Amino acid sequence: MDISEVAKKSGLPASTLRYYEEKGLIRSIGRQGLKRVFPPSILERLALITLGRNAGFSLDEIADMFTPEGKAEIDRMKLQSKADELNETINHLTAMRDGLYHAAKCPAPSHFECPTFKKLLKRAEKARPNK
Amino acid sequence: MDISEVAKKSGLPASTLRYYEEKGLIRSIGRQGLKRVFPPSILERLALITLGRNAGFSLDEIADMFTPEGKAEIDRMKLQSKADELNETINHLTAMRDGLYHAAKCPAPSHFECPTFKKLLKRAEKARPNK
DNA sequence: CTACTAGTTCAAGTTAACTTTAAGTCAAGG
DNA sequence: CCTTGACTTAAAGTTAACTTGAACTAGTAG
Incomplete structure (x- = not known):
């Protein structure tokens, strides 16, 4: 999936997705030329981030919930x-x-x-x- | 009352009071030298502002609730x-x-x-x- | 008279979570 | 081959509600 497909499916603008990546909240699985490529599992991850935001966690707090390997490790x-x-x-x-x-x-x-x-x-x- | 007395009684820092004045949310009744002088009624006004904030009104929305004469005119x-x-x-x-x-x-x-x-x-x- | 204290102004800085902008790149269609 | 369109980066801008800093002043205590 490219960024605009993720944007469409998640409801988040592409700029937000890039911002989340910069913050370490998500990761693209590679590139096709310059373009980021995301795995389908990104959507679940984004849903989790959105949930966290709505529960009142800051982006930094949410980032802390993921292990370096990318697994969610929710205390x-x-x-x-x-x-x-x-x-x-x-x-x-x-x-x-x-x-x-x-x-x-x-x-x-x-x-x-x-x-x-x-x-x-x-x-x-x-x-x-x-x- | 001078600004530090209002600060103490209202629980708001002096900087916030100056900011509120700048925004048109409160008014001092005059000066003693440079120093602002506030009437006792300022405390009721500040309580009203705090209430509005806590109810989710923005400062601008709150400002709109006061008539130019300073009376609260709550719709x-x-x-x-x-x-x-x-x-x-x-x-x-x-x-x-x-x-x-x-x-x-x-x-x-x-x-x-x-x-x-x-x-x-x-x-x-x-x-x-x-x- | 002088120093101190508590106030003053104006401008700039802070925070979070994004968005916008400018300039550049790449793949594909005609 | 060249244009087009979707994507890229890095940096700067946005918003709300304040806070902080620097430079200044007025009343008061000694």
Whole structure:
């Protein structure tokens, strides 16, 4: 497979694939002329990377999960603790969401006059979603 | 109040406060010499900004919520739709979390041999937490 | 009067994860 | 043989939300 086929099948732009290669996250299996050639297994690898990104791992953290030989070597402790982290984030976001729903419905003339909103303000020091 | 008192009470560094002022998110009420002077109400305003950040609004979006006179003018529709967004994010993250918990416990020799993990991979195209 | 402290400005630097751009290369079709 | 199109590289640019640095100033303590 050449890069554009991988791009199409994975949904990632070619520039991202080159970037991932530069970062050591993926490897091409050789070249045809200048062009990179990828094995089909690249798609599974990319899915794994995408999964990691969505679970909140940074690219560097993900890179650390692969052995030098390219095998994924995922530490179960890391998964556990990332899941815990995610759980914390979920709790904060849930509180936020509920507060926002309340504020959206609340009939108080100004949000500052609503006790629920004020409580929300006090508790607002927690985790962010960022997208 | 001078800037360091606001910093202390709000928990935000002075550099952030200057940055917020530059962005139009807050205003000092005057100067004593060179030094900015802030009214006590700045703290409520900062709490509101922090809340907005934590709910996933960008600083620009937050800036738009204040009228030129400085009054908060929060559109209930915006709150509602941000809450909906947050809710979507929560759902994705919850699926992620559960998948990670499973993968952390799963006895399959490689994660790729676990059907639950593979299902997780397929569904991994969704929202990210980013912290 | 002088030094010190806490503030000030403006510009540049930081971080992550990419994207864009410019200039070059190669294989294939006509 | 020459053009075309898909690919290549390396370096620079992007974005958000800040932080840091350098050079400067004003009120205050001694």
